[in-house]
Amino acid sequence: MRFQDPGSAPVGGAALDQVIGLTIGAGVVTAVLLVIAWQHRTHRIQWFQKLGDRAGGVFGWTPWAALPNVFVTISLVTALLGFLWDVSLHAGQGRDAGPLANPAHYFILIGLFALFVAGCSAIVFPRDGDMPSPSAVRITRQWFAPASGLYLAGCGLYALLGFPLDDVWHRLFGQDVTLWGPTHLMLIGGAGMSTIGILLLLREAEFTSHEASAATPVWLRTAMLSIAFGAVIIGLSVFQAEFDFGIAQFRLVFQPMLIAFAAAFPLVAVRLFLGPGAAFIGACFFLGVRGVVSFVVTDFLGEAHHVFPLYLGSAIIIELLGATALRRRPLAFGAVGGLLIGTVGLVVEAIWVDRVFAFPWPRDIWAEGLAMAVPVAIGSGLCGALFALGMKGRLGSPTGEGRVSRRVAGGIVLATLAAIALSTANGLHATVPDKATATVDLTEVGMPGKPEVIAKVRLSPAGLIDEHPAWVQLMAWQGGDVVSDRLRRTGPNTWESTKPMPAYGNWKTLIRLQDDRMLAAVPVFLAKDEALGAPELPAEAHFTRDVVPEITILQRERNLDTPAWLWGAANLIVLICTLGIVLGLCLTTSRISRGIEDAKNRGINLTLL
Numbered sequence: 001m002r003f004q005d006p007g008s009a010p011v012g013g014a015a016l017d018q019v020i021g022l023t024i025g026a027g028v029v030t031a032v033l034l035v036i037a038w039q040h041r042t043h044r045i046q047w048f049q050k051l052g053d054r055a056g057g058v059f060g061w062t063p064w065a066a067l068p069n070v071f072v073t074i075s076l077v078t079a080l081l082g083f084l085w086d087v088s089l090h091a092g093q094g095r096d097a098g099p100l101a102n103p104a105h106y107f108i109l110i111g112l113f114a115l116f117v118a119g120c121s122a123i124v125f126p127r128d129g130d131m132p133s134p135s136a137v138r139i140t141r142q143w144f145a146p147a148s149g150l151y152l153a154g155c156g157l158y159a160l161l162g163f164p165l166d167d168v169w170h171r172l173f174g175q176d177v178t179l180w181g182p183t184h185l186m187l188i189g190g191a192g193m194s195t196i197g198i199l200l201l202l203r204e205a206e207f208t209s210h211e212a213s214a215a216t217p218v219w220l221r222t223a224m225l226s227i228a229f230g231a232v233i234i235g236l237s238v239f240q241a242e243f244d245f246g247i248a249q250f251r252l253v254f255q256p257m258l259i260a261f262a263a264a265f266p267l268v269a270v271r272l273f274l275g276p277g278a279a280f281i282g283a284c285f286f287l288g289v290r291g292v293v294s295f296v297v298t299d300f301l302g303e304a305h306h307v308f309p310l311y312l313g314s315a316i317i318i319e320l321l322g323a324t325a326l327r328r329r330p331l332a333f334g335a336v337g338g339l340l341i342g343t344v345g346l347v348v349e350a351i352w353v354d355r356v357f358a359f360p361w362p363r364d365i366w367a368e369g370l371a372m373a374v375p376v377a378i379g380s381g382l383c384g385a386l387f388a389l390g391m392k393g394r395l396g397s398p399t400g401e402g403r404v405s406r407r408v409a410g411g412i413v414l415a416t417l418a419a420i421a422l423s424t425a426n427g428l429h430a431t432v433p434d435k436a437t438a439t440v441d442l443t444e445v446g447m448p449g450k451p452e453v454i455a456k457v458r459l460s461p462a463g464l465i466d467e468h469p470a471w472v473q474l475m476a477w478q479g480g481d482v483v484s485d486r487l488r489r490t491g492p493n494t495w496e497s498t499k500p501m502p503a504y505g506n507w508k509t510l511i512r513l514q515d516d517r518m519l520a521a522v523p524v525f526l527a528k529d530e531a532l533g534a535p536e537l538p539a540e541a542h543f544t545r546d547v548v549p550e551i552t553i554l555q556r557e558r559n560l561d562t563p564a565w566l567w568g569a570a571n572l573i574v575l576i577c578t579l580g581i582v583l584g585l586c587l588t589t590s591r592i593s594r595g596i597e598d599a600k601n602r603g604i605n606l607t608l609l
Contacts, residue, residue: 231289
């Protein structure tokens with residue numbers, strides 16, 4: 001599968017016919033789902049009830065939880081494949097002509113819609129005034145919905161809204177060809193946070209299917225829920241994808257922070273909730289799924305190659321910590337576990353990163369990287385401990401041994417959000433040197449008509465790059481693949497290629513510089529872009545060009561002339577929606593914790609989990 005010539009693809013949103021087609025399609029599907037929901041709740045159909053009963057019999061859960069679990073499993077696998085395929089396509093092929101011109105978008109749309117359907121099916125399934133659990137939320141006088149179902153539906157809706165808003169975003173600001181575009185973060189954030197929602201759904205379901213749950217062997221339930229926590233690692237790790245593909249558009253200090261964040265929350269939570277071996281099982285599940293998807297995208301579909309962190313070192317650290325008496329003090333366990341993941345775990349992870357990733361971690365990033373990663377990891381570990389306590393019904397009054405008040409829990413969440421915000425703000429602070437240039441000599445090699453180049457680069461002024469930069473790299477992308485070359489230093493201010501790089505066709509080839517806070521680039525070859533009205537920038541045998549902000553090359557299609565207030569307002573809206581999802585997770589966990597306490601007070605045994 002290949003895109004049309006990227007230079008003729010639109011840069012300011014999808015073609016109107018595709019927008020109309022998607023709107024009509026989404027409207028029809030939504031109308032059908034609403035009709036089915038109405039017919040089910042008014043007893044005009046029985047097949048939906050029978051489908052849920054059958055799923056419940058297979059999985060041993062109450063029907064309103066079993067049916068959504070099927071949808072969520074389908075949705076997350078489908079959306080993950082579509083997401084990584086989509087990133088690979090854009091990295092290797094460039095922009096597309098719209099949502100219907102990219103095959104990966106179909107997988108993402110189906111996956112996200114299935115996620116929304118999963119939450120909605122849990123909401124509409126209980127009928128006749130049945131209260132599905134003590135945590136259920138009253139919608140009408142005769143309609144109670146599981147709290148976890150409402151949260152899942154919210155995650156699905158949040159993610160789905162990212163698609164139309166993404167088109168609006170491109171019309172306002174042009175194509176921001178980066179994973180970390182605000183509307184892109186909505187898409188992956190909604191799906192990623194839903195992995196936590198399915199754990200809440202399964203826990204809430206125990207209120208009504210505790211007898212079936214008790215009949216399931218403990219080892220099987222531990223393995224199943226460990227796998228579910230492994231899915232949370234997958235969901236939280238997708239924010240690192242630009243580093244996985246070797247096309248990170250942000251400073252390298254972000255990567256250790258993101259790895260520590262994605263490891264601490266699920267690994268601490270699963271070990272406290274399920275006991276020995278659970279963290280290791282979750283990490284192994286992550287590796288298995290990501291390995292299969294990487295094989296499919298790279299080797300089967302033939303798109304850009306990517307790698308991923310291991311998390312095994314962090315999992316082993318948490319397992320060892322769980323063998324100590326600290327496990328009886330959940331918050332202390334979470335804080336120490338996060339600290340160890342943000343330090344020792346990252347040192348172990350660095351061994352893998354330095355061998356397989358495009359950007360090894362030079363010693364110059366460690367001080368700042370740890371300053372960002374450690375507070376975030378400690379906060380993430382504490383939140384993981386709170387989640388485990390919520391799943392055990394130990395959040396809120398009365399406080400006591402192994403319990404945490406909601407006020408303390410709220411303070412921990414706010415402090416963690418503050419740590420993430422401060423670390424992110426620091427990581428986003430990048431600079432471009434004034435009056436810096438690169439003098440480049442290119443030697444052409446390769447086949448006629450498809451020239452490749454070997455580069456010798458001299459940067460000025462002297463001392464622009466220190467001894468251990470994050471990267472000095474020659475990269476080519478969007479010409480059919482992603483190709484990178486870490487330049488070899490030959491002198492205080494000079495570097496040279498270690499392999500030929502393409503400089504023809506649709507390739508965008510550039511020299512990338514990242515050292516301390518400097519994030520800049522020098523164009524080598526840029527293909528003609530008719531939609532942008534940009535001529536070809538040829539790869540001349542000898543040239544001197546300015547060092548410019550990297551975003552002007554990597555996000556060539558982006559409109560940087562929009563008013564600052566509009567850009568700020570649009571980002572603020574996305575931020576508010578994101579905080580709403582986080583708030584929804586906190587409220588849902590708290591409500592389920594109260595429901596567990598209520599169930600225990602009524603004599604229901606929920607100690608198996």
